[in-house]
Amino acid sequence: MQGSALLLRMRGLQRLNEVSTSKIPKEPASRMVTILFDGIAYGMLLFILACGLSVTLGLMNFVNLAHGAFALAGGYITATLMNRAGFSFFLCLPIAFLFSALIGVALERTLYRHLYDRSHLDQVLFTIGIVFMTVSAVDYTMGSGQQMINIPTVLRGRIDLLGGSIGVYRLFIIVICGLLTLLLQLALVRTRFGSRLRAAVDDPRVARGLGVNVNLVFAVTFAIGSGLAGLGGALGAEVLGMDPTFPVKFMIYFLIVVTVGGASSITGAFFASLLLGIADVAGKYYVPKAGAFIIYAIMVLVLIWRPQGLFVKGATR
Amino acid sequence: MSMKPVFARRTVLAAAAALAATAFPALAQETVKIGVILPMTGPSASTGKQAEAAAKLWIQQNGATVAGKKVELIIKDDTGAPDVTKRLAQELVVNDKVNVLLGFGLTPLALAVAPIATQAKIPQIVTAAATAIITEQSPFIVRTSFTLPQATVPMAQWSAKNGIKKVVTLVSDYGPGIDAEKAFKDEFTKGGGEVVAELRVPLRNPDFAPFLQRVKDASPDAVFVFVPSGFGSAFMKQFAERGLTQAGIKLIATGDVTDDDVLNELGDSALGVVNTHHYSASHDSPENKAFVEAFKKANNFRPNFMAVGAYDGMQLVYKALEKTKGNADGQALLDAMKGMSWTSVRGPVQIDPETRDIIQNIYVRKVEKVGGELFNQEFATIEKVKDPVKAAKKQ
Numbered sequence: 097m098q099g100s101a102l103l104l105r106m107r108g109l110q111r112l113n114e115v116s117t118s119k120i121p122k123e124p125a126s127r128m129v130t131i132l133f134d135g136i137a138y139g140m141l142l143f144i145l146a147c148g149l150s151v152t153l154g155l156m157n158f159v160n161l162a163h164g165a166f167a168l169a170g171g172y173i174t175a176t177l178m179n180r181a182g183f184s185f186f187l188c189l190p191i192a193f194l195f196s197a198l199i200g201v202a203l204e205r206t207l208y209r210h211l212y213d214r215s216h217l218d219q220v221l222f223t224i225g226i227v228f229m230t231v232s233a234v235d236y237t238m239g240s241g242q243q244m245i246n247i248p249t250v251l252r253g254r255i256d257l258l259g260g261s262i263g264v265y266r267l268f269i270i271v272i273c274g275l276l277t278l279l280l281q282l283a284l285v286r287t288r289f290g291s292r293l294r295a296a297v298d299d300p301r302v303a304r305g306l307g308v309n310v311n312l313v314f315a316v317t318f319a320i321g322s323g324l325a326g327l328g329g330a331l332g333a334e335v336l337g338m339d340p341t342f343p344v345k346f347m348i349y350f351l352i353v354v355t356v357g358g359a360s361s362i363t364g365a366f367f368a369s370l371l372l373g374i375a376d377v378a379g380k381y382y383v384p385k386a387g388a389f390i391i392y393a394i395m396v397l398v399l400i401w402r403p404q405g406l407f408v409k410g411a412t413r
Numbered sequence: 414m415s416m417k418p419v420f421a422r423r424t425v426l427a428a429a430a431a432l433a434a435t436a437f438p439a440l441a442q443e444t445v446k447i448g449v450i451l452p453m454t455g456p457s458a459s460t461g462k463q464a465e466a467a468a469k470l471w472i473q474q475n476g477a478t479v480a481g482k483k484v485e486l487i488i489k490d491d492t493g494a495p496d497v498t499k500r501l502a503q504e505l506v507v508n509d510k511v512n513v514l515l516g517f518g519l520t521p522l523a524l525a526v527a528p529i530a531t532q533a534k535i536p537q538i539v540t541a542a543a544t545a546i547i548t549e550q551s552p553f554i555v556r557t558s559f560t561l562p563q564a565t566v567p568m569a570q571w572s573a574k575n576g577i578k579k580v581v582t583l584v585s586d587y588g589p590g591i592d593a594e595k596a597f598k599d600e601f602t603k604g605g606g607e608v609v610a611e612l613r614v615p616l617r618n619p620d621f622a623p624f625l626q627r628v629k630d631a632s633p634d635a636v637f638v639f640v641p642s643g644f645g646s647a648f649m650k651q652f653a654e655r656g657l658t659q660a661g662i663k664l665i666a667t668g669d670v671t672d673d674d675v676l677n678e679l680g681d682s683a684l685g686v687v688n689t690h691h692y693s694a695s696h697d698s699p700e701n702k703a704f705v706e707a708f709k710k711a712n713n714f715r716p717n718f719m720a721v722g723a724y725d726g727m728q729l730v731y732k733a734l735e736k737t738k739g740n741a742d743g744q745a746l747l748d749a750m751k752g753m754s755w756t757s758v759r760g761p762v763q764i765d766p767e768t769r770d771i772i773q774n775i776y777v778r779k780v781e782k783v784g785g786e787l788f789n790q791e792f793a794t795i796e797k798v799k800d801p802v803k804a805a806k807k808q
Contacts, residue, residue: 127630134622240458244646244678254656263654336620337647339456380623388615 129260131381132374137266139373140273141335143366145328145346146353147280148321150365153354155297156314158212159219162226163325163350164343166196168234170326171338175243185248189272189330196326197319204318209311227343234340243338269331276324280362293317352391356398358405368406444483445512445741447730448505449723450498450526451541452518453490457641459674460518460541461490464723466712468515471727474707479731480739487511493518495525502526506533512741513538515726518719519641520544520588527551535743536750538729540722544588545802548770553743555750555769557729557762558722559691560800561589561639562596564667567775567795568689569597572635572665573604579633580606580665583624585640586613593639593667596801601637609633614640621651628662629655635663638670645670646678653682663687668789671780673717676787683787686780691773692718692759693789701758718759725757729764761797770800 149163170192177183177191203226211219251265284290295303296310304310329338336346349372357368372391379390398406449468451461465488477484487509491498498517505511506529514530515538517523523542527550530537539547539556543564548554572580582597584590590613598608610631612624628636636657640648652664664670668690671683694705694715704724708716716724733749734741754763760774775798778789 127626130626131623134626138620138622235454240454240456242646246680252654254654261656265654334650335622341456377620377623381627384612384624384627 126259126261129258130262131378133257133260133262133270134266135374135377136370137263137269137373138335138377139370140270140277141328141332142349142353142373143369144273144276144324145332146325146350146369147277147362147365148318148323148325149350150354150357150362151317151321154358154361154364155293156212156317157297158208159216160208160223161220161347162223162230162343163321164346165227165230166200166322166325167329167332167346168230168338168340168342169199170196170329171333171342172234172238172243172329173326174330174333175245175338176238178245185245185251189327192330193323193327196329197323199326200322201315201319204315208318209314212314227347230343231340238340240340243333245333245338247334265334269335272331276327277362277366284362289313289316349391352395354405356395356405358402358407361407364405364407443481444485445479445730445734446485446487446509447513447515447727448502448509448511449486449488449516450491450501450505450514450522451488451516452493452522453488455493457493457518460719461516463674463717463719464516464518464540466708467716467720467722467724468727470708470711471724471731473711475731480734480737482734482739482741484730484734491518491522493522495521498522499525499529502529506535511535512743513730513746515730516540516723517542520547523547523554524550527554530554533743536730536733536747538726540726541719542589543592545592545800546588548768549803552769553747555729555747555764556771557725557764558718558771559773560770560802561592561667562801563773563798564690564775565593565596565639566600566801567777567798568637568665568667569600569606570604570795571687571689571777571793572637573601573606577634577663577665578606580608580635580637581610581612581628581631581633582608582637583612583614583628584638585616585644587616589641590639592802593637597637600801616641621648622655625651625655625657629657629660632660633662635665638664638666640670645672646675649679649683653680658682668693668718668778671778671789673715673789674719676780676789679787681782683780684782687777688780688789689775689777689795690718690789691775692721693776693778693791695783695788695790696759696776697791698758698760700756704758721757721759725755725759725762728755728757729753760794763797765799768800768803770803772797772799774798 145167149160152158152160173195174188174192177188178185211222247265251268253264254261255264292308293313296308296313300310352372353365353368356372357364375394376391451464452458453461468486472484487505489501491501502514505514513536514526517526517539518541520542523539524547526537530553531551535553537551537554539554539558541558543559543561545560545562548556580601582594584594594611601608612627614621614624648670664686666686666688668688671686671688673694676683705716708720729750732753732755733746736749737745750764751769752764752766762771762773765772775795776791777793778791780787781790
C-alpha cells in the first residue's frame with residue numbers, strides 16, 4: 097500500500113518536473129554551471145557538518161543525534177567572537193573547530209563513553225535529550241534570533257567561472273571542505289592513527305590486546321568529528337542561518353546523509369552529501385513547487401535500491 | 414422516593430445560579446484582565462519581545478487604571494506553536510477569567526484562538542498576524558496590525574506607475590505569503606504589468622539561493638518579496654550575494670523585509686529598497702517622535718510595526734473601556750471598539766465597524782541612511798486603505 101502511494105507521488109513529481117521544465121524555453125549551460133556549483137557548495141557543507149556523525153555512527157557504532165549541537169557551538173562562538181570581540185572571520189574558523197572539539201572531548205570523556213556499550217535506544221534517548229538541553233540553553237542565554245555574521249569583503253561578490261556566475265564565498269566553502277575531505281581520507285587510510293582507529297572499531301578487545309589505546313583513539317576521533325561539525329557551523333552560518341533550533345532543523349539532513357551514504361565510510365557520506373546538495377538546489381530551482389520534497393524522494397529511491405546505503409562494503413559487522 | 418427528584422432539582426437550580434454568577438464576572442470585578450499571548454521564544458521571538466515592550470510602555474505611560482478599573486496584563490509565551498496558543502487561551506479564559514485576549518504573532522496562532530473568543534464572547538485583539546481571513550474567523554476578532562494585501566496593493570500600484578513592467582514574486586509559503594502573492598499579481602496585472610513567475614519558498618528554509626537564481630535568470634525589472642518579520646536579514650544577505658542588484662533587478666517588498674528591528678543589521682545592501690507598509694520608526698509626527706523616544710529609553714532597541722500593533726491594541730482596550738464607562742463585558746467592549754478611531758503613532762487609524770479590521774494609511778518608503786542608521790523613509794502616502802480582500806468580497 098505504502099509503496100504504491102509512494103509511486104503515485106513520484107509520478108506526480110515527474111509530471112510536475114515535465115511541466116515546469118517545458119516552461120523554461122532554453123537552458124543555457126551557464127545556468128546549469130551556477131546551479132551545479134551552488135549544489136556542490138551546499139553538499140560540501142553538509143558533508144563537513146555530517147561526516148563526524150558518519151564516523152561515530154559508522155565506525156564507532158554510536159548513535160549521536162546531538163551531533164548538530166557541536167555545529168551550533170561552532171556557529172555561535174564564531175558569531176559571538178566576531179560581533180562582540182571583533183575577531184576576524186578567518187581566525188574564527190580554527191577557533192570554532194577547536195572549541196567544538198574541546199566540548200566534544202569533554203562530553204565524550206564524561207558522558208558518552210558510558211553509553212558505548214548500551215543499546216541504541218538508550219543512546220538515542222540520551223543524545224536527543226542533549227539536543228533539547230542545548231537548544232533551550234542557547235535560547236535562554238543568547239536569545240532565539242538568527243545570529244548574523246558579516247563575512248569579510250574578500251569573500252563577497254561573484255566571479256565568472258566556466259561560463260557560470262559563482263559566489264566567492266561558496267567557492268571558498270568548496271575549497272576548504274574539499275581539502276578537509278582529502279585530508280580525512282588520507283588520515284584514515286594512510287596513517288598509523290587511521291589503521292589504529294579501524295582496528296579499534298573492528299574488534300576493540302583484540303586491538304587492546306595489541307597495545308592500541310582504544311579509549312584514546314575513540315576520544316580523538318570523536319573530537320575531530322565534533323570539531324568538523326563546529327567548523328561546518330561557522331562556515332554555514334552565512335548560508336544556512338544559525339539559530340538555537342539548528343541541531344533540530346538539520347538533524348534530518350545529517351541522518352539522510354548517513355543513511356544514503358551508508359554508515360561505514362567517509363567516501364559514502366561524501367558522495368551522499370554531494371548528491372543531496374545538488375538535488376536539493378536543482379530541485380528547488382527547476383521544480384520550486386516540489387523542491388523541498390526532492391531530497392526525501394531521493395533517499396527513498398536509494399534505500400529501495402540499496403537498503404544499506406550507496407557505499408557499503410559487504411557486511412561490516 | 415419522592416424526595417430524590419426534588420433534591421435533584423434543587424441542586425440543578427443551585428448549579429445554574431452558580432453558573433450564572435460565573436458567566437458575568439466582569440460586571441462585578443474591579444480588575445480588567447488582559448491575557449497577552451505572544452511568541453516570546455522560538456523563531457518569532459522578536460515579535461513577542463517588541464509587542465511585550467510596547468504593551469508595558471503603554472501602561473507605564475497611561476497608568477494601570479482606566480474608567481475606574483485597574484488593568485492587569487497576564488503575559489504568556491506560546492513559543493509560536495498553535496496548540497500551545499490554544500491551550501494558553503483556554504487557561505486564560507477559564508482560570509484567569511480574562512476580559513480581553515491580545516497578541517498573536519503568526520496567522521496560525523490567531524486562528525487557533527478564534528473559536529475560543531467566539532465561545533467566551535470576549536474580544537480577541539490581533540496585534541501582529543496579517544493574513545486577511547483572520548477577522549472572518551470569529552465575530553469577536555479585532556485587528557490593530559495590518560493585512561498583507563493592505564500593504565501589498567499599494568506596492569503593486571506604485572510599481573505599475575513607476576516604470577516596472579515585469580515582476581517575479583517571491584514569498585514565504587504560508588497564509589500571508591500567498592495573500593501577498595495574489596494581491597500583488599491581481600493589482601499589478603490590472604495596472605498593465607506582468608508577473609512572469611511566482612515562487613514560494615518553504616517557511617523553514619534559510620537557503621534562498623536556488624530561488625534567487627531563478628529570479629535572476631528570469632531577468633525581471635523587479636522582484637516583489639514577502640518574508641515574515643525576522644527572516645528579512647537572511648534574505649537580504651543572499652540577495653546581495655547573488656548580485657541581483659548588479660543585474661538590474663530592483664527589490665520591492667512589503668515592510669516586513671526591511672523591518673525596523675533588523676534593518677540596521679542588513680547593512681548597506683538594503684539601501685534603496687522600496688517598500689510599502691503602515692509603520693516606520695522614522696514616521697514624521699509628534700506622537701511618533703515621543704513614542705520612539707520613550708520606547709528606546711525603556712528598551713534600548715528601536716520599535717517596529719509589531720510594537721506599534723500591540724501599543725495600539727492597548728490603546729484600543731483603554732479607549733473602549735472609557736467608552737463603556739468601565740463595563741468590561743465582552744460584547745460591550747467589542748461594540749465600543751467597532752468604528753473607534755484615534756491618532757496612532759503610525760498616523761490616523763480606525764477600526765472598520767463592518768470587518769473589525771484596521772483602516773490606516775499605507776506609506777511608500779525607501780531605505781536610506783539617516784544619522785548613521787538605516788531607516789525606511791516615507792515619501793508617499795496612500796490614505797485610509799481598507800483590507801482589499803474583504804472590500805472585494807462585498808462588491
